[in-house]
Amino acid sequence: MMTSLKDVAKLARVSPATASRALSKPETVAFITRERVTNAAKQLSYQPNVLARGLRQRGSRTLGAIISDILNPGQATLAKGIQDAAAKRDYTVFMFNTDEDTEKERRALESLRGHLPQGLIIVPSPGARENLKLVSNLPTVELDRSSGLRDAHTIMVDNVGGAREAVQHLTALGHKRIGMIFGSMDVSTAVERLQGYREALEGAGIAYREDLVLSGNHREEGGRVAAHTLLNRPAHQRPTALFVGNNEMTIGALLAMRELELRIPSDLSIVGFDDSRWAKLMQPAITVVAQPAYELAYLACETLLNRLENGVSHQTMRPASIRLSTTFIKRDSTAPPPPT
Amino acid sequence: MMTSLKDVAKLARVSPATASRALSKPETVAFITRERVTNAAKQLSYQPNVLARGLRQRGSRTLGAIISDILNPGQATLAKGIQDAAAKRDYTVFMFNTDEDTEKERRALESLRGHLPQGLIIVPSPGARENLKLVSNLPTVELDRSSGLRDAHTIMVDNVGGAREAVQHLTALGHKRIGMIFGSMDVSTAVERLQGYREALEGAGIAYREDLVLSGNHREEGGRVAAHTLLNRPAHQRPTALFVGNNEMTIGALLAMRELELRIPSDLSIVGFDDSRWAKLMQPAITVVAQPAYELAYLACETLLNRLENGVSHQTMRPASIRLSTTFIKRDSTAPPPPT
DNA sequence: GTGAAAGCGCTAACAA
DNA sequence: TTGTTAGCGCTTTCAC
Numbered sequence A, B: 001m002m003t004s005l006k007d008v009a010k011l012a013r014v015s016p017a018t019a020s021r022a023l024s025k026p027e028t029v030a031f032i033t034r035e036r037v038t039n040a041a042k043q044l045s046y047q048p049n050v051l052a053r054g055l056r057q058r059g060s061r062t063l064g065a066i067i068s069d070i071l072n073p074g075q076a077t078l079a080k081g082i083q084d085a086a087a088k089r090d091y092t093v094f095m096f097n098t099d100e101d102t103e104k105e106r107r108a109l110e111s112l113r114g115h116l117p118q119g120l121i122i123v124p125s126p127g128a129r130e131n132l133k134l135v136s137n138l139p140t141v142e143l144d145r146s147s148g149l150r151d152a153h154t155i156m157v158d159n160v161g162g163a164r165e166a167v168q169h170l171t172a173l174g175h176k177r178i179g180m181i182f183g184s185m186d187v188s189t190a191v192e193r194l195q196g197y198r199e200a201l202e203g204a205g206i207a208y209r210e211d212l213v214l215s216g217n218h219r220e221e222g223g224r225v226a227a228h229t230l231l232n233r234p235a236h237q238r239p240t241a242l243f244v245g246n247n248e249m250t251i252g253a254l255l256a257m258r259e260l261e262l263r264i265p266s267d268l269s270i271v272g273f274d275d276s277r278w279a280k281l282m283q284p285a286i287t288v289v290a291q292p293a294y295e296l297a298y299l300a301c302e303t304l305l306n307r308l309e310n311g312v313s314h315q316t317m318r319p320a321s322i323r324l325s326t327t328f329i330k331r332d333s334t335a336p337p338p339p340t
Numbered sequence C: 001g002t003g004a005a006a007g008c009g010c011t012a013a014c015a016a
Numbered sequence D: 001t002t003g004t005t006a007g008c009g010c011t012t013t014c015a016c
Helices: A005-012 A017-025 A031-043 A052-056 A073-088 A103-115 A128-135 A159-172 A189-204 A220-231 A248-260 A277-281 A291-307 A313-317 B005-012 B016-024 B031-043 B050-058 B071-088 B100-114 B127-137 B159-172 B188-203 B220-230 B247-259 B277-282 B294-310 B310-316
Strands: A062-067 A092-097 A119-122 A140-143 A153-157 A177-181 A213-215 A240-244 A269-273 A287-290 A322-323 A326-331 B060-068 B091-096 B120-123 B141-142 B153-157 B176-184 B213-215 B239-242 B267-274 B288-291 B321-325 B328-331
Touching: A005 A017, A005 A031, A017 A031, A052 B050, A052 B071, A062 A103, A062 A287, A073 A092, A073 A291, A073 B071, A092 A103, A092 B091, A103 A128, A119 A128, A128 A140, A128 B288, A140 A177, A140 B294, A153 A159, A153 A291, A159 A177, A159 A189, A159 A240, A159 A269, A159 A287, A159 A326, A177 A189, A177 A220, A189 A213, A189 A240, A213 A220, A213 B277, A220 A240, A220 A248, A248 A269, A248 A277, A269 B213, A277 B247, A277 B277, A291 A322, A326 B213, B005 B016, B005 B031, B016 B031, B060 B071, B060 B100, B071 B091, B071 B294, B091 B100, B091 B159, B100 B127, B120 B127, B120 B294, B127 B141, B141 B213, B153 B159, B153 B294, B159 B176, B159 B188, B159 B239, B159 B267, B159 B288, B176 B188, B188 B213, B220 B239, B220 B247, B239 B247, B247 B267, B247 B277, B294 B321
Parallel strands: A062 A092, A062 A119, A119 A140, A140 A153, A153 A322, A177 A213, A177 A240, A240 A269, A269 A287, B060 B091, B060 B120, B120 B141, B141 B153, B153 B321, B176 B213, B176 B239, B239 B267, B267 B288
Antiparallel strands: A287 A326, B288 B328
């Protein structure tokens, strides 16, 4: 069975207390004793019972992580960044998916609570503000999006800047009728990307037109429908370029363009948000705004762990709000508008 | 702070033991008392401390899961299937990545051991056979691949059959020189897919040629190099079709084909193993052997949980070895060979 | 520098 | 049916 600290202590002929100290706070124990204990531990291939330790210390070296959908490559990258950063500091992670479902998010938080994690990293769902009350005194970092909660620590990309850059690229090419498919108003990233779109239009002296902006609800099918609506008009009314708010909806938009037999980039330019495997691989390859997802997640986890290890005092002091910049990647899906 | 069972007991004016029973084994407690306890629990929004419970019961409702790489869409799907199945039965999952690195796998297992999980689901790395000794009496299910360990429960797809079907499709189209890029000999799926390839050739009366089969080491770059080697010959020696052992290497092969300016499917047919976003989206869309990854993982988790709940007795009795069939999806990347 | 003892929150035996 | 008691394995006072 599982060997316990008592076994190690017996083999090293010390008390369990000393064995514990030798392993967890080596500097408080005489060198020679320490040696005896570490050897005994190795010999028995001792592995501390984190349940017992956690019970005693009121919390284990464990973090909770809640992301929206592990099947989305961007979110999977976030998951990986979190895990790598946690593993490096010897924390383990309980990972949950919400599928953007507020109810699932609530259940995840409840279940998490029982495990007494030291901290939480969350990609907040639209209902997160309410749900997060369940764990109100758990050190938390919001990743990728903001729940709108005051005093929250957030690690996000510069969505406004990224979107602006994408749309500026289009206006610089000479596009005047630029459509946008954004996510939905209850997700902060979508709102910010819309904001960037507006700023870029304004900067180019182009009037914002409501009929060129549609919600795609973050999903492929939503993107397809929105693109269909936007593009299914006579050529001289149709947008000559499309800016799409995330990778799922970009796929939808591409499908719609195929249905309508529009060619990229001769009939229509398209820029997506989020880079991905297929965006590179497509022919023509898709121009995108790339996000540093891995770095974002890694940083979020490090921020959380630093906060934890500097003690609770810092926790409320300075709610960090970090923004990482996006990278605009010009590929082959954008070109000047077709001549009229 | 965290409310404990004692608080609930006090509020309900019963002993902690009764409170515990009322919550965990309701049928052993009088209806009226049970009511009082459940109400108290709800009122205090009590959440059991799984650490304490786990300590007492020598193990918590927790599973370990070790997959190879969360960034691979196929593996991400496995992760999701595991999590969904576990959540449904109210288990939580510690998920680890190995990145196919045996050393990382060992660390994951060690760290897992301290958490006293009830069981383990693992996509074994090449060195898993050795590593799994670390948790030798932990109920384990091997997913997607086999470590070769005797008595292991394994849930895999019918790789031989899937590969055979793919290659039969090519021979039926009239291909004679069919190349294969497989993973590596230390991963069971790769070996099995190679086996299917051989069987299909044999069935069509085509001799197996070593110079048409190369390892791509499971990765994109390996696939690219292998494809380059295979295809960089005069047209009358070059394979007219390629069967590629996984999705990463298929991407590599596609890139190589672009470099060599070979057209699909007129110059060369290609079939991949694993379906994916981009395989559908490419033009031409890629013909593939699709795996039921989600079902596979869900089933693996259910198998494990059934075993756990039927007691240890069954555990050693019948090492299950389940095979799910693959689905051949004909798209546009396969056609008869070019005329000579 | 080390040991004895208490207790984290829970549940399983046993008693009532 | 309910309460009392003990103890899971660990760490942390507090003595020595």
